[in-house]
Amino acid sequence: MKKLLTGNHAIAEAVKIAKPDIIAAYPITPQTSIVEKLAEMVENSELDAEFVRVESEYTALSVILGAITAGARGFTATSSQGLLYMYEVCWWVAGSRLPMVMAIATRAVGAPWNIHGDHQDIIVLRDAGWIIGMVESAQEAFDMTLQAFKISEEVSLPFAVGLDGFQLTHTAEVVKIRDYELPKRKPLPYTIEPSSNFALNAVTFGIPKLKARHEQAKDLEKSKEVIRRVDKEFPVSYGGLTEEYRLDDAEYIVVMMGGWCGDAKDAIDVLRDKGIQIGMLRLRFLRPFPRKEVEKLDGKILVVDRSNSDYRGVLGLEVSTVKHDIKNVVTGFGGMELDTQDFVKIFTKFVNNEMKKDVEWWYDSA
Amino acid sequence: MLEITIYSIGGQGGVTAARLLxxxxxxxxxxxxxxxxFGPERRGxxxxxxxxxxxDVIRKHSRIRNxxxxxxxxxxxxxxxxxxxxVVNSNNQPQAEKTWYVDAAKIALDLNLIKEGLPIINTAKVGATAKVCNLTINSVKKAIKEEIRDERNVKAAEIAYEVVRC
Structure with missing residues (x-):
């Protein structure tokens, strides 16, 4: 069945199918309509879940942490300042090796104040041990959310589904609603009951801490195979950790992630029509980082970023750990929107070898 | 691909009209x-x-410039x-190579579609625009029925679909 859904409502529809036991969230633009829709579904008895209203994002994720520790399936959603406010608990969830899914409607981080879209918020999760996906469309938001529960529970790591604030969260598009049977969450090796004495996450010193972090890192690596397998088994395959677009014979390769990739693909078609051999590697995942897919690239690389760390873009930094001679464009902050014509300009400058610096902060948008 | 830009005043239902189309x-x-x-509410x-x-599947997500x-x-x-x-209400408004007219306010007022003292014109505008875009009236009626409970909105769209003239 096809429906006209915003990215946010597509996520709510997927969550409904995944049947979480508990949802706790605090509203923040542009995430709010995800949990508003879920609250409505719970109210109408379309979804049998506990919906816990809280006073902050810190508490939202803490409530979920308690419930998933006891074996429940949990979901929350947030953006920007909200993600920062719950940041400590993000580490507790990942370090406790508990599965859950969180949607992040990606948005600029203050200051200066801005409620619009970029990727600066979601990248703070990079070191916490979460699986981090970024989607290109409302359809992919729906599909990845469904897969996220399965992948997360299989590897016991939390999963963040990122979708661009406003551009994806608020744009309504045609989404195919799929039937999807999720297995029940696997039983925990322990039972928590009100009467039981139980300690989790005991104090560690030295080696046990190193080991815990090592195990977590190994499992994040292993999740790559799970991500690829779940993607292949799904009714539609997106290509695993990355999506290749016109890459086969590409001499010039653009690396990007998120909602603006559609416009960039149209720009690639424009350049292809002029005989320029250009293609895209779209990163569907930031963590685990698709090293193998990037390693394999054979051509001149341009990374286009919507977030930065020091002078470089974050994806630029990530890709440069694998490929050294790359160009990096940093742009699209705080709701600044680039369309096909803008990408044609950027890509043309890159192809013509007119980018003299390794990193260029791009201001030009029509 | 057909690209449409709708200009309205916050509260007139332009966002809903886009969704209905x-x-x-x-x-x-x-x-x-x-x-x-995008952004906060903009009433007025x-x-x-x-x-x-x-x-075909639409993959771009940028706003429409042309x-x-x-x-x-x-x-x-x-x-x-x-x-x-x-697509305009009257000849007091901007014109183009092909200008389609529909008196959306009159259609709304005749049906007593009034909110806070002002006619609700968005569904009539949807009807007229749907005609210009070659969408079927049955789909328009189904969309409005689903999204808005008041049947008069369906009627407004139906009338506008019939009377819109170039």
Missing amino acids: ALSALYDGKYAQAIPQ ALVTSYVRISD PDITVIFDTKSNVDVSSKVV
Whole structure:
């Protein structure tokens, strides 16, 4: 069945199918309509879940942490300042090796104040041990959310589904609603009951801490195979950790992630029509980082970023750990929107070898 | 692909109109996108919404810069029109190569579609625009029935679909 859904409502529809036991969230633009829709579904008895209203994002994720520790399936959603406010608990969830899914409607981080879209918020999760996906469309938001529960529970790591604030969260598009049977969450090796004495996450010193972090890192690596397998088994395959677009014979390769990739693909078609051999590697995942897919690239690389760390873009930094001679464009902050014509300009400058610096902060948008 | 830009005043229902047009296109078996103006509510201020309609999957998500059709709700809106086709209420508004007229306010008032003292014109505008876009009236009616409970809105769209003239 096809429906006209915003990215946010597509996520709510997927969550409904995944049947979480508990949802706790605090509203923040542009995430709010995800949990508003879920609250409505719970109210109408379309979804049998506990919906816990809280006073902050810190508490939202803490409530979920308690419930998933006891074996429940949990979901929350947030953006920007909200993600920062719950940041400590993000580490507790990942370090406790508990599965859950969180949607992040990606948005600029203050200051200066801005409620619009970029990727600066979601990248703070990079070191916490979460699986981090970024989607290109409302359809992919729906599909990845469904897969996220399965992948997360299989590897016991939390999963963040990122979708661009406003551009994806608020744009309504045609989404195919799929039937999807999720297995029940696997039983925990322990039972928590009100009467039981139980300690989790005991104090560690030295080696046990190193080991815990090592195990977590190994499992994040292993999740790559799970991500690829779940993607292949799904009714539609997106290509695993990355999506290749016109890459086969590409001499010039653009690396990007998120909602603006559609416009960039149209720009690639424009350049292809002029005989320029250009293609895209779209990163569907930031963590685990698709090293193998990037390693394999054979051509001149341009990374286009919507977030930065020091002078470089974050994806630029990530890709440069694998490929050294790359160009990096940093742009699209705080709701600044680039369309096909803008990408044609950027890509043309890159192809013509007119980018003299390794990193260029791009201001030009029509 | 058909690209439509809708100019309205916050509260007139321009964002809902974009959604209704996209939904009608979906019911006609097409792909569609409805993009609202991003950010806070804008009651009383100029609001721009966008609609894309296509036979194929639409992958771009940017706002529309060069629309095929411009739809103008408010008679006092002073917007630049770059498209060849425009849908307006009266000849006091911007004109284009092909100008389609529908007296949306009169249709609403005749049906007593009034909210807070003002006629609700968005569903009549949807009916007129749907005709210009070659969407079927049955899909428009289905979309409005689903999204808005008041049957008079369906009627308003139906009348506008019939009477819109170039």
